[in-house]
Amino acid sequence: MQNVISIAGLSKTYATGFRALKRIDLDIRKGEIFALLGPNGAGKTTLIGIVCGIVNATEGRITVGGHDIVHDYRAARALIGLVPQELHTDAFESVQATVSFSRGLWGKPHDPAIVEKVLRQLSLWDKKDERIMTLSGGMKRRVMIAKALAHEPQILFLDEPTAGVDVELRKDMWQVVRDLRASGVTIILTTHYIEEAEEMADRVGVINNGELIVVEEKAELMRKLGRKQLTLYLQKPLDAIPPALAHHRLALANGGSELVFTYDTQAGRTGITALLSDLSEAGIRFKDLQTTQSSLEDIFVGLVRQGNHAGAK
Amino acid sequence: MNWRAVQAIYIFEMARTGRTLMQSILSPVLSTSLYFVVFGAAIGTRITEIEGVQYGAFIVPGLIMLLLLTQSVMNASFGIYFPKFIGTIYELLSAPVSAFEIVLGYVGAAATKSIVLGLIVLATSALFVPIKIAHPFWMLAFLVLTALTFSLFGFIIGIWAEGFEKLQIVPLLFITPLTFLGGTFYSVNVLPPFWQTVTLFNPVVYLVSGFRWSFYEVADVHVEISLAMTLLFLFACLATVWWIFRTGYRLKN
Numbered sequence: 001m002q003n004v005i006s007i008a009g010l011s012k013t014y015a016t017g018f019r020a021l022k023r024i025d026l027d028i029r030k031g032e033i034f035a036l037l038g039p040n041g042a043g044k045t046t047l048i049g050i051v052c053g054i055v056n057a058t059e060g061r062i063t064v065g066g067h068d069i070v071h072d073y074r075a076a077r078a079l080i081g082l083v084p085q086e087l088h089t090d091a092f093e094s095v096q097a098t099v100s101f102s103r104g105l106w107g108k109p110h111d112p113a114i115v116e117k118v119l120r121q122l123s124l125w126d127k128k129d130e131r132i133m134t135l136s137g138g139m140k141r142r143v144m145i146a147k148a149l150a151h152e153p154q155i156l157f158l159d160e161p162t163a164g165v166d167v168e169l170r171k172d173m174w175q176v177v178r179d180l181r182a183s184g185v186t187i188i189l190t191t192h193y194i195e196e197a198e199e200m201a202d203r204v205g206v207i208n209n210g211e212l213i214v215v216e217e218k219a220e221l222m223r224k225l226g227r228k229q230l231t232l233y234l235q236k237p238l239d240a241i242p243p244a245l246a247h248h249r250l251a252l253a254n255g256g257s258e259l260v261f262t263y264d265t266q267a268g269r270t271g272i273t274a275l276l277s278d279l280s281e282a283g284i285r286f287k288d289l290q291t292t293q294s295s296l297e298d299i300f301v302g303l304v305r306q307g308n309h310a311g312a313k
Numbered sequence: 314m315n316w317r318a319v320q321a322i323y324i325f326e327m328a329r330t331g332r333t334l335m336q337s338i339l340s341p342v343l344s345t346s347l348y349f350v351v352f353g354a355a356i357g358t359r360i361t362e363i364e365g366v367q368y369g370a371f372i373v374p375g376l377i378m379l380l381l382l383t384q385s386v387m388n389a390s391f392g393i394y395f396p397k398f399i400g401t402i403y404e405l406l407s408a409p410v411s412a413f414e415i416v417l418g419y420v421g422a423a424a425t426k427s428i429v430l431g432l433i434v435l436a437t438s439a440l441f442v443p444i445k446i447a448h449p450f451w452m453l454a455f456l457v458l459t460a461l462t463f464s465l466f467g468f469i470i471g472i473w474a475e476g477f478e479k480l481q482i483v484p485l486l487f488i489t490p491l492t493f494l495g496g497t498f499y500s501v502n503v504l505p506p507f508w509q510t511v512t513l514f515n516p517v518v519y520l521v522s523g524f525r526w527s528f529y530e531v532a533d534v535h536v537e538i539s540l541a542m543t544l545l546f547l548f549a550c551l552a553t554v555w556w557i558f559r560t561g562y563r564l565k566n
Binding site for chain 2: 027052053054055056073074075076077078080082084088089090091092097100102103104105106107108109110128147306
Protein backbone atom coordinates (compact mmCIF):
# COMPACT_ATOMS: atom_id res chain seq x y z
CA MET A 1 0.00 0.00 0.00
CA GLN A 2 1.11 3.55 -0.74
CA ASN A 3 2.69 5.54 2.07
CA VAL A 4 1.29 8.99 2.60
CA ILE A 5 3.71 10.01 5.37
CA SER A 6 7.31 8.85 5.68
CA ILE A 7 9.32 9.65 8.76
CA ALA A 8 12.99 8.69 8.76
CA GLY A 9 15.53 9.04 11.55
CA LEU A 10 13.53 11.71 13.33
CA SER A 11 14.99 13.05 16.59
CA LYS A 12 14.05 15.99 18.72
CA THR A 13 16.07 17.46 21.54
CA TYR A 14 14.56 20.50 23.24
CA ALA A 15 16.66 23.48 24.29
CA THR A 16 16.48 22.15 27.85
CA GLY A 17 18.37 19.07 26.71
CA PHE A 18 15.31 16.84 26.98
CA ARG A 19 15.28 14.21 24.24
CA ALA A 20 11.62 13.96 23.26
CA LEU A 21 12.13 11.72 20.22
CA LYS A 22 14.91 9.26 19.47
CA ARG A 23 15.44 8.26 15.84
CA ILE A 24 11.86 7.53 14.90
CA ASP A 25 11.14 5.70 11.64
CA LEU A 26 7.49 5.43 10.71
CA ASP A 27 5.41 5.14 7.56
CA ILE A 28 1.73 5.96 7.50
CA ARG A 29 -0.28 4.27 4.76
CA LYS A 30 -2.80 6.04 2.62
CA GLY A 31 -6.34 5.70 3.87
CA GLU A 32 -5.64 3.98 7.17
CA ILE A 33 -6.51 4.90 10.73
CA PHE A 34 -3.28 4.84 12.67
CA ALA A 35 -3.41 5.03 16.44
CA LEU A 36 -0.37 6.30 18.28
CA LEU A 37 -0.43 5.12 21.86
CA GLY A 38 1.84 6.11 24.67
CA PRO A 39 1.85 7.37 28.23
CA ASN A 40 2.00 11.09 29.02
CA GLY A 41 5.26 12.69 27.91
CA ALA A 42 6.12 9.82 25.57
CA GLY A 43 6.57 12.15 22.59
CA LYS A 44 3.24 11.78 20.78
CA THR A 45 2.45 15.49 20.59
CA THR A 46 6.03 16.39 19.67
CA LEU A 47 5.91 13.90 16.81
CA ILE A 48 2.66 15.37 15.50
CA GLY A 49 3.94 18.91 16.03
CA ILE A 50 6.99 18.25 13.87
CA VAL A 51 4.99 16.71 11.01
CA CYS A 52 2.59 19.65 11.06
CA GLY A 53 5.27 22.36 11.21
CA ILE A 54 4.74 23.61 14.76
CA VAL A 55 7.95 22.17 16.19
CA ASN A 56 11.34 22.12 14.47
CA ALA A 57 13.02 18.72 14.21
CA THR A 58 16.58 18.30 15.45
CA GLU A 59 17.37 15.71 12.79
CA GLY A 60 15.61 13.43 10.36
CA ARG A 61 13.50 13.76 7.28
CA ILE A 62 9.74 13.72 6.80
CA THR A 63 7.74 13.66 3.61
CA VAL A 64 4.00 14.12 3.37
CA GLY A 65 2.44 13.01 0.10
CA GLY A 66 6.00 12.88 -1.25
CA HIS A 67 6.70 16.50 -0.30
CA ASP A 68 9.48 17.35 2.12
CA ILE A 69 7.94 19.17 5.10
CA VAL A 70 10.78 21.69 5.27
CA HIS A 71 11.67 22.46 1.66
CA ASP A 72 8.23 21.95 0.19
CA TYR A 73 6.19 22.91 3.23
CA ARG A 74 3.35 24.47 1.28
CA ALA A 75 2.51 21.31 -0.64
CA ALA A 76 3.01 19.15 2.46
CA ARG A 77 0.90 21.26 4.81
CA ALA A 78 -1.86 21.74 2.24
CA LEU A 79 -2.67 18.04 2.68
CA ILE A 80 -2.86 18.12 6.47
CA GLY A 81 -5.57 19.06 8.93
CA LEU A 82 -4.59 19.26 12.60
CA VAL A 83 -6.75 19.08 15.70
CA PRO A 84 -4.45 19.77 18.65
CA GLN A 85 -4.96 18.41 22.11
CA GLU A 86 -5.65 21.71 23.86
CA LEU A 87 -8.79 23.69 23.15
CA HIS A 88 -7.23 26.68 21.43
CA THR A 89 -10.02 28.81 20.04
CA ASP A 90 -10.75 32.45 19.54
CA ALA A 91 -13.29 33.74 22.00
CA PHE A 92 -15.18 36.43 20.15
CA GLU A 93 -15.33 34.97 16.64
CA SER A 94 -18.44 33.19 15.43
CA VAL A 95 -18.25 29.49 14.60
CA GLN A 96 -18.83 30.07 10.91
CA ALA A 97 -16.29 32.90 10.69
CA THR A 98 -13.54 30.90 12.36
CA VAL A 99 -14.11 27.90 10.10
CA SER A 100 -14.09 30.15 7.00
CA PHE A 101 -10.89 31.75 8.30
CA SER A 102 -9.19 28.34 8.44
CA ARG A 103 -10.25 27.61 4.89
CA GLY A 104 -8.80 30.92 3.76
CA LEU A 105 -5.57 30.30 5.61
CA TRP A 106 -5.10 27.13 3.58
CA GLY A 107 -5.57 29.15 0.40
CA LYS A 108 -8.89 27.60 -0.54
CA PRO A 109 -11.53 29.80 -2.21
CA HIS A 110 -14.39 31.03 -0.08
CA ASP A 111 -17.10 28.36 -0.26
CA PRO A 112 -20.08 28.62 2.10
CA ALA A 113 -21.44 25.26 0.87
CA ILE A 114 -18.36 23.36 2.09
CA VAL A 115 -18.32 25.21 5.40
CA GLU A 116 -21.99 24.32 5.83
CA LYS A 117 -21.32 20.68 5.02
CA VAL A 118 -18.54 20.48 7.60
CA LEU A 119 -20.62 22.23 10.25
CA ARG A 120 -23.60 19.96 9.63
CA GLN A 121 -21.39 16.88 9.74
CA LEU A 122 -20.27 17.90 13.23
CA SER A 123 -23.76 18.99 14.37
CA LEU A 124 -22.58 22.59 14.61
CA TRP A 125 -24.84 24.16 12.02
CA ASP A 126 -27.37 25.53 14.50
CA LYS A 127 -24.47 27.11 16.44
CA LYS A 128 -22.89 28.73 13.39
CA ASP A 129 -23.56 32.32 14.46
CA GLU A 130 -22.67 31.88 18.09
CA ARG A 131 -19.49 33.22 19.60
CA ILE A 132 -17.08 30.41 20.37
CA MET A 133 -16.74 31.53 24.00
CA THR A 134 -20.40 30.67 24.63
CA LEU A 135 -19.95 27.03 23.61
CA SER A 136 -19.35 24.06 25.90
CA GLY A 137 -16.02 22.23 25.92
CA GLY A 138 -17.35 19.42 23.75
CA MET A 139 -18.70 21.89 21.22
CA LYS A 140 -15.38 23.74 21.14
CA ARG A 141 -13.70 20.43 20.37
CA ARG A 142 -16.08 20.04 17.43
CA VAL A 143 -15.25 23.56 16.26
CA MET A 144 -11.57 22.64 16.24
CA ILE A 145 -12.30 19.57 14.16
CA ALA A 146 -14.42 21.68 11.81
CA LYS A 147 -11.52 24.12 11.41
CA ALA A 148 -9.19 21.26 10.55
CA LEU A 149 -11.65 19.88 7.99
CA ALA A 150 -12.50 23.24 6.42
CA HIS A 151 -9.81 22.93 3.77
CA GLU A 152 -10.72 19.33 2.89
CA PRO A 153 -7.48 17.72 4.06
CA GLN A 154 -6.32 14.31 2.90
CA ILE A 155 -4.62 13.60 6.19
CA LEU A 156 -6.12 14.38 9.57
CA PHE A 157 -4.17 14.47 12.83
CA LEU A 158 -6.29 14.09 15.94
CA ASP A 159 -4.27 14.63 19.10
CA GLU A 160 -6.33 13.19 21.95
CA PRO A 161 -9.61 14.04 20.23
CA THR A 162 -11.82 12.59 22.91
CA ALA A 163 -9.97 13.71 26.05
CA GLY A 164 -12.52 15.21 28.42
CA VAL A 165 -15.41 14.42 26.11
CA ASP A 166 -18.52 12.62 27.32
CA VAL A 167 -19.39 9.13 26.14
CA GLU A 168 -22.08 10.18 23.70
CA LEU A 169 -19.91 12.78 22.01
CA ARG A 170 -17.05 10.30 21.89
CA LYS A 171 -19.24 7.83 20.00
CA ASP A 172 -20.28 10.67 17.66
CA MET A 173 -16.67 11.51 16.98
CA TRP A 174 -15.78 7.93 16.25
CA GLN A 175 -18.54 7.97 13.66
CA VAL A 176 -17.16 11.17 12.13
CA VAL A 177 -13.72 9.59 11.96
CA ARG A 178 -15.13 6.46 10.30
CA ASP A 179 -17.01 8.56 7.76
CA LEU A 180 -13.84 10.48 6.99
CA ARG A 181 -11.89 7.30 6.51
CA ALA A 182 -14.63 6.04 4.21
CA SER A 183 -14.16 9.19 2.12
CA GLY A 184 -10.46 8.37 1.75
CA VAL A 185 -8.93 10.53 4.48
CA THR A 186 -5.91 9.11 6.30
CA ILE A 187 -6.26 9.54 10.05
CA ILE A 188 -3.57 9.57 12.70
CA LEU A 189 -4.88 9.75 16.22
CA THR A 190 -3.24 9.71 19.59
CA THR A 191 -5.25 8.60 22.52
CA HIS A 192 -5.19 7.61 26.14
CA TYR A 193 -8.30 5.53 25.69
CA ILE A 194 -7.00 2.27 24.45
CA GLU A 195 -10.52 1.06 23.76
CA GLU A 196 -10.60 3.85 21.20
CA ALA A 197 -7.63 2.41 19.36
CA GLU A 198 -9.02 -1.08 19.74
CA GLU A 199 -12.32 0.05 18.31
CA MET A 200 -11.07 2.12 15.40
CA ALA A 201 -7.46 1.66 14.41
CA ASP A 202 -6.15 -0.38 11.52
CA ARG A 203 -2.63 -0.16 12.82
CA VAL A 204 -1.20 0.73 16.19
CA GLY A 205 2.11 2.31 17.14
CA VAL A 206 3.28 2.35 20.73
CA ILE A 207 5.67 5.11 21.72
CA ASN A 208 7.43 5.36 25.06
CA ASN A 209 10.29 7.60 26.21
CA GLY A 210 10.60 8.98 22.69
CA GLU A 211 11.04 5.58 21.07
CA LEU A 212 8.65 3.64 18.89
CA ILE A 213 8.44 0.29 20.63
CA VAL A 214 6.16 -1.39 18.18
CA VAL A 215 4.23 -0.68 14.99
CA GLU A 216 1.84 -3.38 13.93
CA GLU A 217 -1.54 -4.18 12.45
CA LYS A 218 -3.93 -4.05 15.36
CA ALA A 219 -5.28 -7.54 14.73
CA GLU A 220 -1.77 -8.93 14.33
CA LEU A 221 -0.54 -7.22 17.47
CA MET A 222 -3.39 -8.63 19.50
CA ARG A 223 -2.86 -12.07 18.04
CA LYS A 224 0.89 -12.01 18.61
CA LEU A 225 0.99 -10.54 22.05
CA GLY A 226 -2.45 -11.49 23.21
CA ARG A 227 -2.79 -14.41 25.58
CA LYS A 228 -5.79 -16.38 26.62
CA GLN A 229 -6.47 -17.70 30.05
CA LEU A 230 -8.76 -20.48 31.12
CA THR A 231 -9.89 -20.29 34.72
CA LEU A 232 -11.32 -23.38 36.38
CA TYR A 233 -13.34 -22.92 39.55
CA LEU A 234 -12.60 -26.02 41.64
CA GLN A 235 -15.05 -27.87 43.80
CA LYS A 236 -12.35 -28.51 46.42
CA PRO A 237 -9.41 -26.17 46.93
CA LEU A 238 -5.92 -27.52 46.26
CA ASP A 239 -2.85 -26.90 48.40
CA ALA A 240 -0.48 -27.38 45.49
CA ILE A 241 -0.57 -28.36 41.87
CA PRO A 242 -0.41 -32.16 41.69
CA PRO A 243 2.80 -33.51 40.10
CA ALA A 244 0.76 -35.20 37.40
CA LEU A 245 -0.30 -31.80 36.13
CA ALA A 246 3.07 -30.04 36.52
CA HIS A 247 3.84 -30.05 32.81
CA HIS A 248 0.82 -27.85 32.05
CA ARG A 249 1.21 -24.08 32.41
CA LEU A 250 -0.93 -23.88 35.50
CA ALA A 251 -1.15 -21.55 38.44
CA LEU A 252 -3.27 -21.63 41.57
CA ALA A 253 -5.30 -18.58 42.43
CA ASN A 254 -7.77 -17.38 45.01
CA GLY A 255 -6.47 -19.56 47.87
CA GLY A 256 -6.25 -22.68 45.77
CA SER A 257 -9.88 -22.63 44.70
CA GLU A 258 -9.09 -21.60 41.12
CA LEU A 259 -6.74 -23.09 38.58
CA VAL A 260 -5.52 -20.72 35.88
CA PHE A 261 -4.28 -22.15 32.62
CA THR A 262 -2.47 -19.80 30.25
CA TYR A 263 -2.28 -20.70 26.59
CA ASP A 264 -1.17 -19.18 23.38
CA THR A 265 -3.75 -18.32 20.78
CA GLN A 266 -1.12 -18.62 18.06
CA ALA A 267 -0.27 -22.23 18.84
CA GLY A 268 -2.01 -24.85 16.72
CA ARG A 269 -2.62 -26.98 19.80
CA THR A 270 -3.71 -25.09 22.85
CA GLY A 271 -3.42 -28.08 25.17
CA ILE A 272 -6.89 -27.67 26.63
CA THR A 273 -8.07 -31.17 25.76
CA ALA A 274 -4.98 -32.77 27.31
CA LEU A 275 -5.38 -30.67 30.43
CA LEU A 276 -9.01 -31.60 30.88
CA SER A 277 -8.33 -35.30 30.49
CA ASP A 278 -5.40 -35.09 32.95
CA LEU A 279 -7.64 -33.29 35.42
CA SER A 280 -10.27 -35.97 35.15
CA GLU A 281 -7.64 -38.70 35.67
CA ALA A 282 -6.30 -36.90 38.73
CA GLY A 283 -9.85 -36.74 40.08
CA ILE A 284 -9.96 -32.94 40.17
CA ARG A 285 -13.49 -31.73 39.55
CA PHE A 286 -14.59 -28.22 38.78
CA LYS A 287 -17.90 -26.43 38.99
CA ASP A 288 -17.40 -23.71 36.38
CA LEU A 289 -14.94 -22.37 33.86
CA GLN A 290 -14.20 -19.11 32.11
CA THR A 291 -11.84 -17.95 29.37
CA THR A 292 -10.50 -14.42 29.01
CA GLN A 293 -8.45 -12.78 26.30
CA SER A 294 -6.01 -9.97 27.02
CA SER A 295 -7.12 -6.61 25.62
CA LEU A 296 -5.00 -4.08 23.75
CA GLU A 297 -4.77 -2.30 27.07
CA ASP A 298 -3.04 -5.27 28.71
CA ILE A 299 -0.69 -5.53 25.76
CA PHE A 300 0.05 -1.82 25.90
CA VAL A 301 0.71 -1.80 29.62
CA GLY A 302 2.96 -4.85 29.21
CA LEU A 303 4.95 -3.20 26.42
CA VAL A 304 5.41 0.09 28.22
CA ARG A 305 6.43 -1.63 31.44
CA GLN A 306 8.89 -3.76 29.54
CA GLY A 307 10.28 -0.65 27.81
CA ASN A 308 10.66 1.24 31.08
CA HIS A 309 12.33 -1.76 32.64
CA ALA A 310 14.80 -2.05 29.77
CA GLY A 311 15.43 1.71 29.91
CA ALA A 312 16.21 1.54 33.61
CA LYS A 313 18.89 -1.09 33.16
CA MET B 314 1.87 33.43 -2.99
CA ASN B 315 -1.06 32.32 -0.84
CA TRP B 316 -3.07 35.55 -1.27
CA ARG B 317 -6.18 34.01 0.23
CA ALA B 318 -4.32 33.45 3.49
CA VAL B 319 -3.12 37.05 3.51
CA GLN B 320 -6.70 38.14 2.88
CA ALA B 321 -8.03 35.85 5.63
CA ILE B 322 -5.57 37.22 8.21
CA TYR B 323 -6.19 40.80 7.10
CA ILE B 324 -9.97 40.46 7.32
CA PHE B 325 -9.71 38.66 10.67
CA GLU B 326 -7.61 41.49 12.09
CA MET B 327 -9.83 44.21 10.67
CA ALA B 328 -12.88 42.44 12.10
CA ARG B 329 -11.20 42.60 15.50
CA THR B 330 -11.01 46.38 15.12
CA GLY B 331 -14.65 46.42 14.09
CA ARG B 332 -15.64 44.65 17.28
CA THR B 333 -13.74 47.15 19.40
CA LEU B 334 -14.56 50.27 17.47
CA MET B 335 -14.85 52.53 20.52
CA GLN B 336 -11.51 51.45 21.86
CA SER B 337 -9.75 51.39 18.49
CA ILE B 338 -10.93 54.64 16.94
CA LEU B 339 -12.67 56.82 19.45
CA SER B 340 -10.15 56.72 22.27
CA PRO B 341 -7.07 57.70 20.21
CA VAL B 342 -9.03 60.45 18.47
CA LEU B 343 -10.26 61.73 21.80
CA SER B 344 -6.83 61.75 23.42
CA THR B 345 -5.32 63.55 20.42
CA SER B 346 -8.07 66.14 20.61
CA LEU B 347 -7.14 66.66 24.25
CA TYR B 348 -3.56 67.43 23.23
CA PHE B 349 -4.97 70.01 20.90
CA VAL B 350 -6.98 71.66 23.59
CA VAL B 351 -4.07 71.70 26.05
CA PHE B 352 -1.12 72.43 23.79
CA GLY B 353 -2.85 74.16 20.93
CA ALA B 354 -5.48 76.28 22.61
CA ALA B 355 -4.09 76.79 26.12
CA ILE B 356 -0.32 77.01 25.61
CA GLY B 357 -0.55 77.97 21.95
CA THR B 358 -1.99 81.33 22.84
CA ARG B 359 1.32 82.19 24.53
CA ILE B 360 3.49 80.87 21.73
CA THR B 361 2.30 82.52 18.61
CA GLU B 362 4.48 81.05 15.89
CA ILE B 363 7.32 78.64 15.35
CA GLU B 364 9.35 79.24 12.20
CA GLY B 365 6.49 81.09 10.60
CA VAL B 366 3.86 78.45 11.39
CA GLN B 367 1.04 79.01 13.88
CA TYR B 368 1.80 76.87 16.98
CA GLY B 369 -1.51 74.95 16.87
CA ALA B 370 -0.86 73.99 13.25
CA PHE B 371 2.84 73.32 13.93
CA ILE B 372 2.11 70.48 16.36
CA VAL B 373 -0.35 68.67 14.05
CA PRO B 374 2.25 66.54 12.21
CA GLY B 375 3.91 65.68 15.51
CA LEU B 376 0.62 64.65 17.07
CA ILE B 377 -0.24 62.46 14.10
CA MET B 378 3.21 60.88 14.36
CA LEU B 379 2.71 60.25 18.09
CA LEU B 380 -0.58 58.53 17.34
CA LEU B 381 0.84 56.63 14.39
CA LEU B 382 3.79 55.27 16.36
CA THR B 383 1.89 54.18 19.47
CA GLN B 384 -1.08 52.78 17.58
CA SER B 385 1.03 50.87 15.04
CA VAL B 386 3.11 49.29 17.77
CA MET B 387 0.13 48.45 19.95
CA ASN B 388 -2.07 47.09 17.17
CA ALA B 389 0.57 44.93 15.60
CA SER B 390 2.06 43.66 18.84
CA PHE B 391 -1.33 42.71 20.24
CA GLY B 392 -2.40 41.17 16.93
CA ILE B 393 0.38 38.57 16.96
CA TYR B 394 0.78 38.27 20.73
CA PHE B 395 -2.83 37.28 21.34
CA PRO B 396 -2.81 34.09 19.19
CA LYS B 397 0.40 33.16 20.98
CA PHE B 398 -1.24 33.79 24.33
CA ILE B 399 -4.44 31.82 23.67
CA GLY B 400 -2.68 29.16 21.61
CA THR B 401 -4.43 29.66 18.27
CA ILE B 402 -1.00 30.32 16.75
CA TYR B 403 -0.80 26.55 16.13
CA GLU B 404 -3.05 27.04 13.13
CA LEU B 405 -0.91 29.77 11.65
CA LEU B 406 2.23 27.69 12.06
CA SER B 407 0.70 24.57 10.53
CA ALA B 408 -0.90 26.39 7.58
CA PRO B 409 0.71 26.49 4.14
CA VAL B 410 1.66 30.14 4.54
CA SER B 411 5.08 31.76 4.34
CA ALA B 412 6.47 34.14 6.91
CA PHE B 413 6.06 36.92 4.40
CA GLU B 414 2.35 36.22 4.03
CA ILE B 415 1.79 36.12 7.78
CA VAL B 416 3.62 39.43 8.20
CA LEU B 417 1.77 40.98 5.28
CA GLY B 418 -1.59 40.05 6.80
CA TYR B 419 -0.88 41.19 10.36
CA VAL B 420 1.32 44.19 9.63
CA GLY B 421 -0.87 45.24 6.72
CA ALA B 422 -3.94 45.29 8.95
CA ALA B 423 -2.16 47.11 11.79
CA ALA B 424 -0.72 49.70 9.40
CA THR B 425 -4.10 50.20 7.73
CA LYS B 426 -5.68 50.97 11.09
CA SER B 427 -2.95 53.47 12.00
CA ILE B 428 -3.17 55.19 8.63
CA VAL B 429 -6.95 55.50 8.91
CA LEU B 430 -6.55 56.87 12.45
CA GLY B 431 -3.88 59.31 11.28
CA LEU B 432 -6.15 60.60 8.54
CA ILE B 433 -9.07 60.91 10.96
CA VAL B 434 -6.94 62.96 13.34
CA LEU B 435 -5.70 65.08 10.44
CA ALA B 436 -9.29 65.78 9.42
CA THR B 437 -10.25 66.53 13.01
CA SER B 438 -7.37 68.95 13.49
CA ALA B 439 -8.34 70.79 10.31
CA LEU B 440 -11.45 71.82 12.23
CA PHE B 441 -9.33 73.53 14.90
CA VAL B 442 -6.38 75.04 13.02
CA PRO B 443 -5.52 76.02 9.43
CA ILE B 444 -3.66 73.09 7.87
CA LYS B 445 -1.53 73.41 4.78
CA ILE B 446 -0.09 70.36 3.05
CA ALA B 447 2.75 71.49 0.82
CA HIS B 448 3.72 68.03 -0.45
CA PRO B 449 0.71 65.67 -0.30
CA PHE B 450 2.63 62.83 -1.94
CA TRP B 451 5.44 62.97 0.60
CA MET B 452 2.95 63.44 3.41
CA LEU B 453 1.27 60.18 2.43
CA ALA B 454 4.62 58.50 1.81
CA PHE B 455 5.84 59.35 5.33
CA LEU B 456 2.48 58.33 6.78
CA VAL B 457 2.50 54.92 5.09
CA LEU B 458 6.21 54.26 5.64
CA THR B 459 6.03 55.14 9.32
CA ALA B 460 2.86 53.11 9.90
CA LEU B 461 4.43 50.15 8.14
CA THR B 462 7.77 50.41 9.92
CA PHE B 463 6.28 50.70 13.38
CA SER B 464 3.71 47.99 12.73
CA LEU B 465 6.64 45.74 11.88
CA PHE B 466 8.34 46.89 15.04
CA GLY B 467 5.16 46.09 16.97
CA PHE B 468 4.99 42.66 15.36
CA ILE B 469 8.53 41.97 16.61
CA ILE B 470 7.57 43.10 20.12
CA GLY B 471 4.46 40.88 20.01
CA ILE B 472 6.63 37.87 19.23
CA TRP B 473 9.27 38.81 21.79
CA ALA B 474 6.79 39.50 24.61
CA GLU B 475 6.09 36.62 26.97
CA GLY B 476 3.49 38.48 29.00
CA PHE B 477 1.16 41.43 28.84
CA GLU B 478 3.62 43.45 30.88
CA LYS B 479 6.35 43.24 28.26
CA LEU B 480 3.77 44.09 25.63
CA GLN B 481 3.07 47.41 27.34
CA ILE B 482 6.60 48.23 28.33
CA VAL B 483 7.98 49.21 24.93
CA PRO B 484 5.23 51.68 23.98
CA LEU B 485 5.26 53.05 27.50
CA LEU B 486 8.98 53.30 28.19
CA PHE B 487 10.34 53.97 24.72
CA ILE B 488 7.83 55.12 22.13
CA THR B 489 6.00 57.74 24.19
CA PRO B 490 9.11 59.38 25.76
CA LEU B 491 11.02 59.33 22.47
CA THR B 492 8.07 60.93 20.72
CA PHE B 493 7.63 63.61 23.37
CA LEU B 494 11.35 64.35 23.23
CA GLY B 495 11.45 64.08 19.46
CA GLY B 496 10.16 67.52 18.58
CA THR B 497 6.47 66.72 18.54
CA PHE B 498 5.53 69.88 20.40
CA TYR B 499 8.56 72.04 19.64
CA SER B 500 11.24 72.67 17.08
CA VAL B 501 14.59 71.09 17.89
CA ASN B 502 16.15 74.47 17.06
CA VAL B 503 14.77 76.02 20.26
CA LEU B 504 16.92 73.65 22.37
CA PRO B 505 20.41 74.57 23.66
CA PRO B 506 23.17 73.29 21.31
CA PHE B 507 24.14 70.38 23.60
CA TRP B 508 20.58 69.01 23.71
CA GLN B 509 20.24 69.53 19.99
CA THR B 510 23.09 67.08 19.49
CA VAL B 511 21.62 64.61 21.97
CA THR B 512 18.27 64.82 20.23
CA LEU B 513 19.84 63.69 16.97
CA PHE B 514 20.24 60.22 18.50
CA ASN B 515 16.47 60.01 18.85
CA PRO B 516 15.11 58.28 15.73
CA VAL B 517 11.68 59.84 16.18
CA VAL B 518 13.16 63.29 15.45
CA TYR B 519 13.74 62.25 11.84
CA LEU B 520 10.19 60.94 11.43
CA VAL B 521 8.52 64.02 12.89
CA SER B 522 10.81 66.37 11.04
CA GLY B 523 10.24 64.73 7.65
CA PHE B 524 6.54 64.55 8.19
CA ARG B 525 6.34 68.18 9.25
CA TRP B 526 8.36 69.22 6.21
CA SER B 527 5.71 67.64 3.95
CA PHE B 528 3.17 69.98 5.55
CA TYR B 529 4.98 73.29 6.05
CA GLU B 530 8.39 72.84 4.43
CA VAL B 531 9.89 73.43 7.88
CA ALA B 532 12.31 70.79 9.09
CA ASP B 533 14.82 70.18 11.89
CA VAL B 534 16.93 67.91 9.71
CA HIS B 535 17.16 67.55 5.94
CA VAL B 536 14.19 65.69 4.51
CA GLU B 537 16.53 63.30 2.64
CA ILE B 538 18.07 62.30 5.95
CA SER B 539 14.59 61.84 7.41
CA LEU B 540 13.62 59.55 4.56
CA ALA B 541 16.88 57.63 4.76
CA MET B 542 16.48 57.08 8.51
CA THR B 543 12.88 55.91 8.10
CA LEU B 544 13.92 53.43 5.41
CA LEU B 545 16.87 52.31 7.50
CA PHE B 546 14.58 51.50 10.41
CA LEU B 547 12.14 49.76 8.05
CA PHE B 548 14.89 47.49 6.74
CA ALA B 549 16.17 46.81 10.23
CA CYS B 550 12.69 45.64 11.23
CA LEU B 551 12.34 43.56 8.07
CA ALA B 552 15.67 41.89 8.75
CA THR B 553 14.64 41.10 12.33
CA VAL B 554 11.33 39.58 11.21
CA TRP B 555 13.15 37.53 8.60
CA TRP B 556 15.50 36.23 11.31
CA ILE B 557 12.57 35.42 13.63
CA PHE B 558 10.90 33.19 11.07
CA ARG B 559 14.14 31.64 9.96
CA THR B 560 15.06 30.55 13.45
CA GLY B 561 11.54 30.09 14.82
CA TYR B 562 12.48 32.44 17.68
CA ARG B 563 9.70 32.37 20.33
CA LEU B 564 7.40 30.76 17.77
CA LYS B 565 8.59 27.18 17.50
CA ASN B 566 10.53 25.25 20.07
